[in-house]
Amino acid sequence: MIETDKIILAELIALLLKDGELASDKENQLKNLLQKYPGAKDIIRRRLSQTDIYVPFDLHKIDVSQEWLITQSKFTAKETILQPRKKYLYLNKSWYKAIGIAATVLLALTLLWQKQQHEKPVSYLIPDKIYGHKNDVLPGGAGAILKIEGKEEIRLTEKKANQYFAQGIELKEGRLIYPSNLTENLKNTLIVPKRSTMILTLSDGTKVWVNAASELSYKTNFNKKERRVTLKGEAYFEVAKDAHRPFIVETNHINIQAIGTAFNVNSYHANTKVSLTEGKLKVSNEEHEIYMNAGSETEIVDKKLKTFPLVSKAEATAFKDGYFYFKNKDMQQILDELSRWYGIQIDCKIPLNSERYEGSIKRDVTLAELCNVLKDLTGYKLTIENDKLIVNR
Numbered sequence: 001m002i003e004t005d006k007i008i009l010a011e012l013i014a015l016l017l018k019d020g021e022l023a024s025d026k027e028n029q030l031k032n033l034l035q036k037y038p039g040a041k042d043i044i045r046r047r048l049s050q051t052d053i054y055v056p057f058d059l060h061k062i063d064v065s066q067e068w069l070i071t072q073s074k075f076t077a078k079e080t081i082l083q084p085r086k087k088y089l090y091l092n093k094s095w096y097k098a099i100g101i102a103a104t105v106l107l108a109l110t111l112l113w114q115k116q117q118h119e120k121p122v123s124y125l126i127p128d129k130i131y132g133h134k135n136d137v138l139p140g141g142a143g144a145i146l147k148i149e150g151k152e153e154i155r156l157t158e159k160k161a162n163q164y165f166a167q168g169i170e171l172k173e174g175r176l177i178y179p180s181n182l183t184e185n186l187k188n189t190l191i192v193p194k195r196s197t198m199i200l201t202l203s204d205g206t207k208v209w210v211n212a213a214s215e216l217s218y219k220t221n222f223n224k225k226e227r228r229v230t231l232k233g234e235a236y237f238e239v240a241k242d243a244h245r246p247f248i249v250e251t252n253h254i255n256i257q258a259i260g261t262a263f264n265v266n267s268y269h270a271n272t273k274v275s276l277t278e279g280k281l282k283v284s285n286e287e288h289e290i291y292m293n294a295g296s297e298t299e300i301v302d303k304k305l306k307t308f309p310l311v312s313k314a315e316a317t318a319f320k321d322g323y324f325y326f327k328n329k330d331m332q333q334i335l336d337e338l339s340r341w342y343g344i345q346i347d348c349k350i351p352l353n354s355e356r357y358e359g360s361i362k363r364d365v366t367l368a369e370l371c372n373v374l375k376d377l378t379g380y381k382l383t384i385e386n387d388k389l390i391v392n393r
Helices: 004-019 024-036 040-050 064-077 093-117 331-342 367-378
Strands: 083-085 088-090 145-148 170-172 175-177 187-192 196-201 207-210 214-219 227-232 234-238 247-251 254-258 262-266 273-278 280-284 289-293 296-301 304-309 323-329 345-348 357-362 381-385 388-392
Touching: 004 024, 187 196, 207 214, 214 234, 254 262, 273 280, 273 289, 289 296, 289 304, 323 331, 331 345, 331 367, 331 388, 357 367, 367 381
Parallel strands: 175 196, 227 247, 345 388
Antiparallel strands: 083 088, 145 187, 170 175, 187 214, 196 207, 207 234, 214 227, 234 262, 247 254, 254 280, 262 273, 273 296, 280 289, 296 304, 323 357, 381 388
16 A cells, blocks of 8 residues: 555645646645655656646545556557647646556655665654754664575565575574585675675685675685685675685775785775784785785775874774774764764765864764764764754854
């Protein structure tokens, strides 16, 4: 059954298209619904540029499913004559109701599909009774989507996710675990969206913590010469020792090679940073390669690999350990982290300065609580409205 607010939205859009404007109360109602269903904005723009729709009936009293069947049968039985003129389509009056219903049904179904497929759930928006924001935002948690070569996607937040795995793979206490004796060797891609993290143990015993807005691709069984994975975003690796098979991470046109070590890779942006906490690494790109020792980090600077002392191990392991760690970070970097973890949009009303900040806080706090700390740390005014964080002075 289509939800009431979607029907109201469809009706308001039809009235807007018919008259070209709305009364102020209906206009405000439409604005609020468009914030909830932003995908409808494109539909309005397309309709305004292409056609004129009139809906002379009450949508609340329409049996949508039945009317759609009737409309389909009418279009099948008769030929509609269209006379294009400028950007409008002029139709016989007897077709207005059919076209109006069809347009409304298509709009409602489109909105419903977009909500199911693309919109973030709003269950993480909660009332703010302490800090004075319009609402508060809960922190993210464990979750991911697993794409297996040749098979359907598996949402790892589903209670029945385990039943879709090949024999031996299991999801246990929020961790995805691969056994060492799998017979099939398919490409797997772990997609970790915003507001999520995921821990997995690969078939060789390597443990990987994958941060929000990241992807990790790998084979369920590594070959005899190497263990190769591909990363987009950020992940922390504790590599199982295997002297005969180096562990290789591909990301942003560089290769990171390890035997048995622990390191963090941040490749959200072009200037990928590798932070080594244990062991040794070889990092290479198209131009040259360098060797890293524990307590150092390598970053791409002007397409060149450069190594620096690791300022803080706590920063390299921060998201893995459940912390935000703002060591020498500017406001834009901080906001990027908040956007990924809380799944929010950032709306900066002023230019951000380049001042660097230092501080840390656990990632299990609500956004309002974190904003209360950041306003004292940075001096910026931070306001939460729905899933948007507004930055001002």
